[in-house]
Each structure stands twice: as C-alpha cells, then as structure tokens.
Amino acid sequence: MPSPFPGMDPYLEGELWSNFHTQFAVEITHQLNPRLSPRYVAVTEKYQNAVGPEEIGIAAESDALMPDVGISQSSGKPLHEQGVSLLEPPLQMETIISIPVNHVWIKILDVRRRLPVTAIEFLSPINKRGQGRLKYLKKRRKLLLSKTNLIEIDLLRKGKRIPMTEALPTTPYFAFVSRVRQRPQLDVWPIRLQESLPKIPVPLLPEDRDVVLDLQHAFTQVYDLGNMAQLVDYARPCDVPLPPDLKAWAETLTANEKNGSA
Numbered sequence: 001m002p003s004p005f006p007g008m009d010p011y012l013e014g015e016l017w018s019n020f021h022t023q024f025a026v027e028i029t030h031q032l033n034p035r036l037s038p039r040y041v042a043v044t045e046k047y048q049n050a051v052g053p054e055e056i057g058i059a060a061e062s063d064a065l066m067p068d069v070g071i072s073q074s075s076g077k078p079l080h081e082q083g084v085s086l087l088e089p090p091l092q093m094e095t096i097i098s099i100p101v102n103h104v105w106i107k108i109l110d111v112r113r114r115l116p117v118t119a120i121e122f123l124s125p126i127n128k129r130g131q132g133r134l135k136y137l138k139k140r141r142k143l144l145l146s147k148t149n150l151i152e153i154d155l156l157r158k159g160k161r162i163p164m165t166e167a168l169p170t171t172p173y174f175a176f177v178s179r180v181r182q183r184p185q186l187d188v189w190p191i192r193l194q195e196s197l198p199k200i201p202v203p204l205l206p207e208d209r210d211v212v213l214d215l216q217h218a219f220t221q222v223y224d225l226g227n228m229a230q231l232v233d234y235a236r237p238c239d240v241p242l243p244p245d246l247k248a249w250a251e252t253l254t255a256n257e258k259n260g261s262a
Contacts, residue, residue, distance in 0.1 A: 044105070176188055
C-alpha cells in the first residue's frame with residue numbers, strides 16, 4: 001500500500017525516522033549500483049554520535065532510551081554492614097548519560113583506486129541540532145575541502161538547515177548537490193510537501209556522466225517493502241506538527257487510512 005502523500009510522508013519524521021532513514025539509505029544503494037557498475041560501487045557506512053537525550057529531538061525515542069531525571073530524599077538513618085556504620089547520602093539523583101545513536105550514509109567508491117568519489121548524507125534529528133550538528137558540520141567541511149562530491153538530503157522540517165550565504169526558500173524539504181568543480185556553489189532542489197520527491201543527479205569523476213537518483217522511487221520502495229503503512233498511525237497527529245495551512249490538506253489525504261484503522 002503506497003503512502004497517502006504524494007512525496008515525503010511527514011508521519012515518518014518522528015518516532016519512525018531511524019527505521020525509515022536506514023532503509024532509505026540501503027534502497028538508494030540498490031538503485032544506484034546497477035547504474036554505477038563496473039567502475040563505481042555505492043556502499044552504506046555507519047557511524048555513531050554520542051548525544052544527550054535532549055538532542056535526539058524525537059520524544060518517543062528519547063523516552064524509551066533515557067528515564068526521567070529523578071531525585072529521592074534519603075531518610076538520613078545510618079546503615080550497618082559487617083559492623084561498620086554507614087550513613088545514607090542526603091540525596092540520590094540520576095545523571096545524564098550520552099546515548100550512542102547510529103547514523104547511516106552512503107559512499108560511492110572508484111572501484112579501481114578504492115577512493116571515495118561521492119558522499120550521500122542524510123540530515124537527521126541528530127545532525128541538525130546541538131553537539132551532533134557541530135560534529136556533522138566539521139565532517140561536512142572536510143568533505144567540501146576534499147575532492148569528493150557531496151549530496152545532502154534533508155527530509156526533516158525540524159532542526160537547522162545547512163549553512164548558506166543566503167536564506168533558503170521556505171519549503172519543508174531539500175536536496176543539495178555539491179560538485180567539486182562548482183564549489184562553493186550548490187545545486188538546490190527545494191521540495192514542497194504537496195509534490196513528489198525529485199530525481200537528482202549523482203556526480204562522479206569529471207570524465208564520467210552523472211547517474212540519476214530517483215528519490216521518489218526509493219521512498220516508495222521503502223514505504224511498501226518496509227510495511228510502513230502498518231507502522232504509521234494516521235489517526236494521531238504527526239510527531240512533528242504540520243502548519244495550519246497544511247493540516248486540513250493532510251487530514252483529507254489520510255482520511256481513508258484513519259477509517260481503515262478504526
């Protein structure tokens with residue numbers, strides 16, 4: 001069953017994002033590799049960000065990963081252990097522990113030289129805010145100063161956008177393509193919620209032609225094969241609320257799904 005939305009499904013921006021993001025990256029490699037062969041190959045790579053629960057940006061996930069901070073008042077009465085008198089502490093409190101969060105990205109390699117040619121990054125709740133964003137911007141700067149092309153796909157409405165010299169359009173989603181020879185100029189695809197995800201070029205080495213990445217096809221495959229329709233509860237509001245001008249439109253699209261789950 002396809003998503004009721006024509007392009008990105010805003011219901012995947014919250015609790016289900018990690019699941020969707022991982023499958024989306026894998027599906028893109030499946031789409032690209034037949035077109036890249038035999039000179040290139042696309043592989044998924046994973047790294048971890050250690051962040052505090054306030055940086056995850058998804059309430060349902062943070063609730064599952066980190067208990068609420070609590071304080072308990074001690075009785076102050078002494079304890080006895082093996083004849084030694086121990087005094088209880090005045091307070092017991094829980095500390096904040098950084099949580100390791102996996103992030104998946106794609107690397108396209110020149111098979112013969114085993115060197116990276118293009119990186120495909122997915123903006124996530126982790127790398128769009130707080131310390132996670134600072135770490136991502138550091139990695140991004142290294143890529144932009146290298147001889148590696150960079151594609152950035154931002155299918156999240158919350159969090160900060162990538163830094164630009166001018167204000168970006170006020171669309172909810174974006175795809176950015178940074179070619180080595182055009183920097184600092186980027187090719188930008190603003191994406192409206194009411195339209196399909198675009199086809200974008202994937203640049204390779206200068207002597208080779210771009211290959212085409214069909215983001216909508218990749219999304220549809222993940223939604224269908226990942227049984228996203230069974231995971232999304234359209235009877236509830238989005239985890240990331242829609243603006244008033246789109247809320248009524250979205251409710252019309254999801255009416256059948258709401259009736260089917262009733």
